[in-house]
Amino acid sequence: MTPSDLVDALDRHSQWLQNKTGGIPADLALQNLYGCDLTGVKLHRAKLTGVDFSQAILLRADLSGTDMFGANLLNAKLQDASLKGANLRGAQLRGCDLSGADLLGADLRGGGLLRADRKEGLALINTENRMLETEMADLSGANLSGAYLANSAIVQTDLSNAIMRGTNLSGADLSGADLSGANMVGLKLVGSNLTGTNLKDTNLANADLRGAEFGDSDTSLANMEGTEFLRSKENLPKKIQDVLQKTLCLDRNQWRRR
Numbered sequence: 177m178t179p180s181d182l183v184d185a186l187d188r189h190s191q192w193l194q195n196k197t198g199g200i201p202a203d204l205a206l207q208n209l210y211g212c213d214l215t216g217v218k219l220h221r222a223k224l225t226g227v228d229f230s231q232a233i234l235l236r237a238d239l240s241g242t243d244m245f246g247a248n249l250l251n252a253k254l255q256d257a258s259l260k261g262a263n264l265r266g267a268q269l270r271g272c273d274l275s276g277a278d279l280l281g282a283d284l285r286g287g288g289l290l291r292a293d294r295k296e297g298l299a300l301i302n303t304e305n306r307m308l309e310t311e312m313a314d315l316s317g318a319n320l321s322g323a324y325l326a327n328s329a330i331v332q333t334d335l336s337n338a339i340m341r342g343t344n345l346s347g348a349d350l351s352g353a354d355l356s357g358a359n360m361v362g363l364k365l366v367g368s369n370l371t372g373t374n375l376k377d378t379n380l381a382n383a384d385l386r387g388a389e390f391g392d393s394d395t396s397l398a399n400m401e402g403t404e405f406l407r408s409k410e411n412l413p414k415k416i417q418d419v420l421q422k423t424l425c426l427d428r429n430q431w432r433r434r
Contacts, residue, residue, distance in 0.1 A: 177207045189222060240278075273314040275334070280319045284328070316354075326364075336374075346384075 177185075185202045192199030202222040213233040221241040230250040240260040244267055251271040259274075261281045314334045321341040325348055332352040339359045346366040356376045360383055367387040375395045382402040 177204070177209075182207075182209070182212075186217065186219075190218060193218065193220060269310045269313055271313060272310065274318050275314045275316040276318065277315070278319045279323060280321055282320075282323060284323055284325055 182204075185204065188198065188200040189202035190199070191197075192201050202219060204219075204227050205223050205225040206227065208228045209232055210228050211231045211233075212229075214237060215233055215235045216237060217234065218238045219242055220238050222239075222243075224239070224242050224244045224247055226246045226248075227244065228248045229252045230248045232249075232252045234252060234254045234257055237254065237257045239254075239262055240258045241262060242259075243263045245263050246266040247264070248268050249272045250268055253273045254277050255273055256276040257274070257278075259277055259279045259282050262279070263283050264279075265283050265285045267284070310328070310330050310333045313330075315338055316334045316336045317338060318335070319339045320343050321339050322343060323340070324344050326344050327347040328345070329349045330345075330353055331349055333350075334354045335358055336354045337357040338355070340363050341359060341361050343360070343363045345368055346364045347368060348365070349369045350373055351369050351371045352373065353370075354374045355378050356374045358378050360378060360380050362382045363380075364384045365388045366384055369389050370393050371389055371391040373390075373393045375390075375393055375398045377397040378395075379399045380403055381399050383400075384404050385400075386404055
């Protein structure tokens with residue numbers, strides 16, 4: 177796709193969004209847009225299956241409702257972008273900057289994409305079995321409420337101040353991630369790896385933490401009121417025991433004041 181073709185496609189898509197004559201929804205499936213500066217682009221409900229957005233600049237872009245199945249977003253910049261309701265199954269997000277992005281209702285499950293290949297006929301993109309890989313990505317302040325991220329690899333990822341109410345992270349590897357100040361009320365972390373994570377001032381109220389591993393994690397000031405553990409409290413790391421004991425003491429004091 178030439179730059180002029182891209183401009184034309186974006187112009188027609190804009191007309192389509194405004195219900196103007198001649199408007200056509202953008203179909204950028206499998207297009208190579210490596211490193212393109214698309215700041216503020218409006219691609220709501222566009223077809224972006226398998227698109228290569230690696231190292232692209234998509235600041236404040238409207239990608240809500242798009243089909244980005246199998247898209248390549250390696251090291252892309254998506255700060256403050258809207259990805260609400262987007263299909264991101266099988267998308268590659270390593271090194272992607274999604275700080276402040278809105279991923280409410282986005283589908284982040286795994287998946288593989290077949291595409292034509294001159295030598296092999298068909299080539300399978302993103303064959304790895306992990307649901308999602310975001311190693312070293314920046315998701316600080318992002319809204320991931322209700323997202324399904326079970327069995328994902330979110331290693332050393334910045335999720336500080338992220339909103340993850342009701343998110344499913346069961347079996348996920350969050351080792352070394354920064355979850356400080358995150359709102360994780362009611363989320364599922366069953367069997368997850370939280371080794372070495374920063375959970376300082378994180379709200380984990382009513383979270384399901386059965387079987388989760390917290391080795392060397394920082395849980396200072398974390399809210400664990402109503403959390404569920406599979407193991408007895410005596411077998412949990414001392415830091416977790418201290419947080420639970422502090423929460424229990426606060427509850428007792430509040431009850432006595434009534």
